[in-house]
Amino acid sequence: MCTLFQREAAGRGSLIVLGVGTLLAIGGLSPTLLPAQEVDVWSRPVQTERSRSCDFIHYRVSLTFDLDAKLFRGENRITLTPLSDGVDRIELDAEEIIVEAAIGEEGEELFFERSDTSVFVSLPRPLAFGDTIDITVRYRGENPQGGFFFDDAGEDHPRMVSTDSWPDEAHHWIPLYDYPNDKVTHELIITVPAGDKVLSNGRLVEVSEDAAAQTTTWHWSQDLPHSTYLFMLAIGPFTVIEDSLGDLPINYWVYPEDEGDARWIFEKTPRMIAFYGELFDYPYPWAKYDQVTTPHVGGGAEATSATILGDGVIHDRRAEQDFSWERVIAHEIAHQWWGDLITLREWSHTWLNESFGTYSDYLWTRSEKGDDEGAWDLLAKKNQYLREARTRYQRPIVFSRYEEPGDNFDSHTYPKGAVILHQLRYLLGEGPFFRTLSAFLHEFAFEPVDTHDFMKTVKEVTGRNMDWFFEQYLFSPGHPVFEVSSEWDAGAGEIRLTVAQVQSRDHGVPVYRTPVQIGIVTPSGKRVEEVWLAGERDTFVFPSQEEPLLVRFDEGNWLLKEWSYLKSQEELLYQARNDDVIGREWAVRELSASLDNPEVLEALAAVAAEDPFWAVRLSALETVGPASGPEITELLKTASSDVDSRVRRAAVRLLGEIGDPGLIAFFKD
Ligand SMILES: [Zn+2]
CATH class of the missing domain: 2.60.40.1730 (tricorn interacting facor f3 domain)
Structure with missing residues (x-):
């Protein structure tokens, strides 16, 4: 299970609410050729900025x-x-x-x-x-x-x-x-x-x-x-809990009975403010920062210097791993820059508030919890968008068709835009990307902005015209769907990698031009090559005298994508044990088709027991769980005392599904 942001479906209320959902195994499914258009966003009226006298x-x-x-x-x-x-x-x-x-x-x-x-x-x-x-x-x-x-x-x-x-x-x-x-x-x-x-x-x-x-x-x-x-x-x-960051007053306004839990729930606030001020190279702009709980906001609303949080933010310590609001707290703090200091001038440009806020909460997660949790958070954001794209609609991120401003506060605006910023960061490089963010804030502080202001800032700071990038990711709908294949030619001593883009081209979905990293692991070591995708079908040749143990498409996981990549069982087993968390988890799910092979079952059981990252253990457990046998039962019993509550819960559920009366004694213990 993974906690995700979701926009409240309709009506007044919060800017974000907290939702809980199981990640879909999107990467490993066959590509979607036709985007689902359950909601016809293209028939919505075109809105323009309001005039005033x-x-x-x-x-x-x-x-x-x-x-x-x-x-x-x-x-x-x-x-x-x-x-x-x-x-x-x-x-x-x-x-x-x-x-x-x-x-x-x-x-x-x-x-x-x-x-x-x-x-x-x-x-x-x-x-x-x-x-x-x-x-x-x-x-x-x-x-x-x-x-x-x-x-x-x-x-x-x-x-x-x-x-x-x-x-x-x-x-x-x-x-x-x-x-x-x-x-x-x-x-x-x-x-x-x-x-x-x-x-x-x-x-x-x-x-x-x-x-x-x-x-x-x-x-x-x-x-x-x-x-x-x-x-x-x-x-x-309210009980007002006083805190501070240097001279900046920081207060938490809560119902009197919540004081005890509020103290630890909000305790990272000063560090978050310091983190963002440094990262954006722009000091916190306002006179103070307060957070207040109310019954009426499902998630958080980033009122300037006084964020309103749903009172669900208050919970006891036991619930923290499953229902943490840390990301919401960070997200609303980031809005003090993205949304409050600079503000969309018209509601087509919601991404300037929400994608930047969502990318900022990812940056906090990665900084606070490490690269693996960061990578997992980013994958959750990608999958949140892909679910909406597959089941509801695909629209450009900058989109002037809406009945109400809230129509565009969806999984395109929050997670997709955040991932697009991540891709822009890859393209521009660390220094130029963060200098652009800072320059954008400094140039437009206390002003309303639109997307072209940001595009212009990118040009001014980096010297690079990235309009082509914004055209395909902000002003066009959709995302790439890749079919990847590779083969090693022993005689020629080379790896041939082919990437086809098979996305539907409805409503101007482009053939994407993008760099992608290819990781190649051989017994001698690992190397990473960057290639540019530009056509409906691109083929690349990499010299390799050795047979690769692993060819990794999108090393570093920079791209928003759906993809399929048929691999040998041997390569998947290697990947499940040796790749990064995203690759390991993907390989585990790909191996679910091979559970009748005892070697695969044994390897997945080992991953479920030993992988250092909880989500990989969880996926391995869910993959092998339905297979029956005394070894699986023992594995699930052991996993029911995993250090991570999400793994423990899955183990208990899977044990229950076995329906073995002999397990009653175990559950009683
Ligand atoms: Zn937000």
Whole structure:
């Protein structure tokens, strides 16, 4: 079993949720020639970036809450400047809230009109380009439903308020321009019953108490511009666990009963922030970093400087190996750069947030847990995309067809884009790749961006025009499906390797141009050759006087691909014992067709017992498990006390499937 990220299927809520699924054995299956198109993404409407007449600069929002009645009343003082002469009417997004008045700078009442989703405020005079004015909108909210949650005290959480403004829900509690292409600063001045705490973006300016009214007012200020879907608010009797990284305040806001587990669950946060700051060569950008738990987000939502996490993040230590949220915590922290510091300007470019966030969580996993866990995480991401590609649809990663922004928050945006970044890293090399990421952040900090901004940065930093790469991986759907074969010619002293690309070409799926590494292992040693694939069928010749023990396609596992590669049993047995984790696990599954051979069965049993990596042991166990016999039963019994809980669980399940009454005593023990 492997824990994977998955986008919530539809509707409001989290940016990612945690899912658990068994990896499909995609690499070893016969290639898919026709992509499944269960969902017709091509009939969705084409969306374009929203136009606006003003540059909104600052929102100063004051809200007073009645938590029992689920009401709030307040105002937003809006500072704006027009983008042309003659602007005399301002459109604000406003839904579910009741607008009571619009006020000009002199305190005069301004005429306003409503629609279901907007408020139109008429200005006292037409503005000229360069003018800056303030208008104030007074309003109230009565238990709004869009991205805003009043919760009564329940079994699992206290009475509280939380928000999830993604992708355009902030206007359900603040009248504003609710689209990511205009970044603003803001203040939230929130009055709540004494005893409750308030969290929002930015720095805490002050907390003041009104003893007579028995209220507390929390004044938060987001001094650096960001997009409105990143606005957040949380109110409740949280316990606040204080942590730090140098001068940077880091706090964990949790329900009081969760304090003990929260301390160890969040304890890597400062190291993660330091890791990303160094890796991206851009210091953490915001005034502080908070994480808060709520009942309404399935995974995490990366509000600027204040990530909202589903309260499922809290669990006891025993559950950590199976239900760790470490990757979610890392992913949301990475969003403080990818998504919050630079932000997609329109929802076709979701990958600039999510692929970069997902690639970043892989980078943390590899750094923290080693190369094998990193490689396995990357394989899980590839397979997550391939499942969607095989069963639902294939679309370009940068894709302007969507009904709702959330349509594109899928396994193309998260894992496929992450793997494409990994391939770009291979092509550019370590230094140029990470210098490009850093330059992209530095050049576009606090600005909305699109994919061409990134493509331009690649050119400027590396000097290389990689448009062909982006064309085939970002602007075209699909992925390569390779049929690989090789043979050793003893007389000629050479290995001939043939690679055919057999993917369906529907909707412009290309024949891929890509480098690939070929590993060649002979009794004398191992060498790695790089070749370029470019045609529907490419053949390469490598001199080799010795018969190879192993010819490895895609050494290093850089490519997103489906592939088949028929090999001799002998070579597979060698590979299952000697390749890297990805190759060993692949060979184990390929050998499942040869279980009637006692030598194969014995070798796989040895892998199940001895391989150093849990996922290879697990695959070997699942491969040999269905074979019956006393040796297999003994193997499963031994594996039921494996150091890894995932292997143990599989062993117990497979033992149960044997259905041998003689095992009852074993289970009782
Ligand atoms: Zn994300």
